[in-house]
Amino acid sequence: MQANGLVKRYSGRTVLNGLNLHVPRGGVHGLLGPNGSGKTTSIRILLGLVRANGGEAKILGQTVPKGLTRVIDEVGAIVESPKFSPRMSGRHNLNVLADSIGAPARRVSEVLLEVGLAADADRHFTQYSLGMKQRLAIAATLLKRPSVLIFDEPTNGLDPVGIHDIRTTMRGLADSGRTVLVSSHILSEIEQIADSVSIIAGGKVVAEGSMQDFLSDGAPHVRVRIERALEATDLLRAAGWRVDVDETGLRVSGRSGHLPDAAVIAETLGMANLWPQELTTRRVSLEQVFLHLTSDVDLGASQSRRRWAS
Numbered sequence: 001m002q003a004n005g006l007v008k009r010y011s012g013r014t015v016l017n018g019l020n021l022h023v024p025r026g027g028v029h030g031l032l033g034p035n036g037s038g039k040t041t042s043i044r045i046l047l048g049l050v051r052a053n054g055g056e057a058k059i060l061g062q063t064v065p066k067g068l069t070r071v072i073d074e075v076g077a078i079v080e081s082p083k084f085s086p087r088m089s090g091r092h093n094l095n096v097l098a099d100s101i102g103a104p105a106r107r108v109s110e111v112l113l114e115v116g117l118a119a120d121a122d123r124h125f126t127q128y129s130l131g132m133k134q135r136l137a138i139a140a141t142l143l144k145r146p147s148v149l150i151f152d153e154p155t156n157g158l159d160p161v162g163i164h165d166i167r168t169t170m171r172g173l174a175d176s177g178r179t180v181l182v183s184s185h186i187l188s189e190i191e192q193i194a195d196s197v198s199i200i201a202g203g204k205v206v207a208e209g210s211m212q213d214f215l216s217d218g219a220p221h222v223r224v225r226i227e228r229a230l231e232a233t234d235l236l237r238a239a240g241w242r243v244d245v246d247e248t249g250l251r252v253s254g255r256s257g258h259l260p261d262a263a264v265i266a267e268t269l270g271m272a273n274l275w276p277q278e279l280t281t282r283r284v285s286l287e288q289v290f291l292h293l294t295s296d297v298d299l300g301a302s303q304s305r306r307r308w309a310s
């Protein structure tokens with residue numbers, strides 16, 4: 001999923017101002033931003049519910065809205081509270097829905113199990129807690145077996161137990177190979193569940209990257225993904241950098257805490273015939289970015305960016 005230079009205006013007021021978004025395939029991607037920053041608008045554009053005034057959005061490789069019909073069965077979403085009949089049980093509601101979209105009846109039991117509602121499936125909808133209603137909504141999106149799921153603030157209004165249940169459900173959906181895009185204005189929520197994150201403020205993505213990178217300490221560093229990691233580590237250490245190694249690659253920082261120059265790192269490696277697959281500059285932590293963002297401080301040049309295939 002991706003968006004390039006999205007612009008959206010409502011009554012002449014710019015709400016999205018050149019928004020770029022890259023959601024990697026598989027895992028949970030958090031769209032984090034304060035109220036009114038443009039999360040719902042971006043999601044609506046991705047789903048073809050709202051037309052952008054400029055830029056391009058793609059979902060599963062198809063341009064939205066033109067190519068959306070080709071992949072629509074692959075996409076499940078909750079943007080507003082779905083309508084269920086209060087007079088029926090959760091299972092009955094899903095049976096009716098499955099019938100209307102041509103999903104096989106046995107799929108209902110499968111999705112109820114997947115969202116942890118199997119034991120409560122035959123209870124009356126009115127007896128469901130808000131969290132259970134939300135999990136039923138997620139179950140409804142799964143009927144068509146989508147590979148991409150988009151949830152706009154799915155934990156809004158839920159108590160801590162409900163929030164926990166939704167989080168567990170979303171994690172499970174991603175762990176079974178799906179791509180889950182979830183928006184929230186609560187940092188801790190995204191921190192606990194997402195594999196990667198885009199931070200949106202003022203109608204733009206101001207920072208994006210893997211959660212692992214954001215949560216590593218905030219000291220500026222360069223991430224290097226390279227095949228011959230041991231040789232690269234020795235070489236960079238000999239050249240005076242501090243190098244930490246983990247399963248995703250090397251984390252290169254300056255001994256004095258300064259940000260190393262990525263170009264110099266690339267040159268040093270290249271001269272030894274060691275070629276990085278990826279080199280990414282990380283300047284700020286998720287919390288720093290979010291605090292800047294919520295206190296209206298312009299991040300200016302301190303944004304970090306990382307790109308993925310859509």
Ligand SMILES: Nc1ncnc2c1ncn2[C@@H]1O[C@H](COP(=O)(O)OP(=O)(O)OP(=O)(O)O)[C@@H](O)[C@H]1O
Nearest residue numbers: 010011015033034035036037038039040041042185
């Ligand atoms: N249909 C509309 N008409 C006019 N303005 C709109 C419309 N939809 C959204 N907006 C405005 O666009 C801005 C971005 O709204 P959006 O709902 O995308 O933000 P958000 O990040 O999802 O916020 P929240 O967390 O409060 O849902 C807000 O200022 C909102 O008032």
